Amino acid sequence: MQLELSPADAEFRARMREFFTTKVPQEIRDTVLEGRHLTRDQIVESQRVLNAEGLAVPHWPTEWGGQDWTDLQRHLWHEEMQRAGVPIPLAFNASMIGPVIAQFGTEEQKKRFLPDTANLDIWWSQGFSEPDAGSDLASLRTTAVRDGDDWVVNGQKTWTTLGQHGDWIFTLVRTDPEVKKQAGISMLLIDMTTPGVEVRPIELIDGGHEVNEVWFTDVRVPGDLLVGEPGQGWTIAKFLLGNERVGVAPVGATKRALASLKTTAAAQMDDPMVRARVAELENQLLALELTALRVVAHSAGGEPHPASSVLKLRGTELQQAVSELALDLAGPASLASRADEDSPQDGWARRSAPTYLNLRKASIYGGSNEIQRQIISRTILGL
């Protein structure tokens, strides 16, 4: 047991901090740190800066741009990015489809997609959830029917985050309706400019356009765009969703958000009730961060530490709790959330209501917190 980072890891962390705070454009970092929305161009630019330095996809196989780091190093990389306000590399590319293609794809698919995916030359969208397949993903009904060498896709996906920016979409489709529901699922990569693909925006309670419905009507997909084998889609999806041990909880970003409230709402920091609330949240975030460190320090080369399941659950709860504090500190100013830019109210206060509403999503996506409790009670407690 030892608390200090090794000299090599401390040097690694300093190198990350130096790079993130000096090489990623200040305007992009300020946008993140102030909780404003990033444009597509800003997200792309930031990822390309990282990719040029080999810092966009460090967890990929080294032949495709990975870095062969330890889990602890990846944790430090991830935390330092959040601390500096650097946008995390687009999850659909860096954390989801990239590792899947590297693991299950053909050589042809790897060469065709991985470099462009790392550099965000292709913007991927995720086509998993459907109106009747949320937590019960295996009930999905979008079909792909063989026609010569091609697949013909029909159906509807939903909750497709940032699908309006998407160039390609990785989908789970039903290729065999006759077998057990998990066994009939395959993964198809679909060019979103293909005729028959239609993206329709969904307006959310925060007033933003973050998610979409994606409709497929007789969409013809070449056979070489199926990943792995037909029927292997469920296995691939489990790999994709269970792939991450690092960055499961957004600790760094939540710490940042809480720290900035101490400055932006400085006038209220004399109130003992406010101080107690901040102190309690800081403590809970420390416990979460330490748990994340325990998980990465334990899981090198072996099974993930059982406590990893705690991270998603508690990480999203604390992310939400900090947004509640921000809203309470904003008070009446938060009513001006949809006012014009020349509003006399502070920006952070105006953003607090939409941010609070937006972050209700965090305990729903990526396996809802009820699913996380199910995982803990079944696989850890054996209930």
Place this chain on the structure above:
Amino acid sequence: MDFTYDDEQQALREAVRGLLATAYADHDARRRTVAEEPGFDRALWGRLAEMGVLGLPFAEEHGGVGAGPVEIGIVCQELGRVLAPEPYLASVVHAGGLVAALGSPEQKADLLGRLSAGEVVLAAADTSPGGRWASRADGVRASVSGDAWTLDGVADPVVAGESADVIIVTAALPDDGGTGVFVVDAADVERTGYATADLTRAASVRFTGSAATPLGAPGRDLAPSIATISDLTRIMGANQALGVMQSQVRATSDYLKSRKQFGVTLNTFQALTFRAADMYVSLELAHSMVDWATMTIAGGDRGVVAEAADRVGLQVSRAGRHIGQEAIQLHGGIGMTAEYAVGVGTAHLEVLDQWLGNAPHHLSRLAGRVTDHELVEAL
């Protein structure tokens, strides 16, 4: 950075666990022990001494083993697992800690040597009736005549004060001179023992012109050192609470799998399994903070240790309330009974918190400092 035990630490855990299992194989054994004088198992205390566990924190030249905080934490966790009533925290960690920090070489060799050998039990008297967690004494006053010191006043609660042979007392020095620490022979005080909520023992100790020997050089204000030893004891108390909570989560899971109602086992009901999952979340977060706080001690920085004590105190108190209450609720009626360990564990968690520092106390201190830093740094 490393959150794992090395082989020797693992071996220590196994050895202590094995020894405790011989004395407290089940909760009945604990019930029998606490029902009789002196409220703990003297034979077990002797075997802990033989194993070197009682001397773990102390230097070899004083009869100890010279182990670090991680090792002491391991022992406290194991004691917590079986709700052992042995006064390790009070006697070795707290009172022994004061002697090790403040005593003269002769006092250390004498008191720590006999403590390590299991020949004496020490207790620390630092709380006045109605008092809270302060390093400044107000219930006991010290007087000096020539070289002879005497104490007057009442300390209560004094954990393990009933069975202690020697009492380490914090007392107000004459002429507003701050707080001193004194060694008092238990024969020179009036003691009234009682059982606490978890059936361990404490005492009300009255000093009436009781002869006292200053610990170390006389007449100095020792409040900062007293505070540091309290902080170290708080962190070790959190280790003990962690052991209790681990047992409670395990017992609750086992119970949900075996207890039947409506013809099925209770783990059929998601309303219950989700609550068990939340208990596990609280447990693991507390575990991380306990490991962290224990590791901060090695750095030797008094301010860092004080910060760690507040942080782990808050986290473990919150977790203890959550896990302790849910453990009883999910067991139902059986959890309310004295013959079942789970509810007694909840009482033990409360005793630890109210003795060493509860959540509002630690939160208040943290809130006072909340604008002194931008971010809380874990490493």
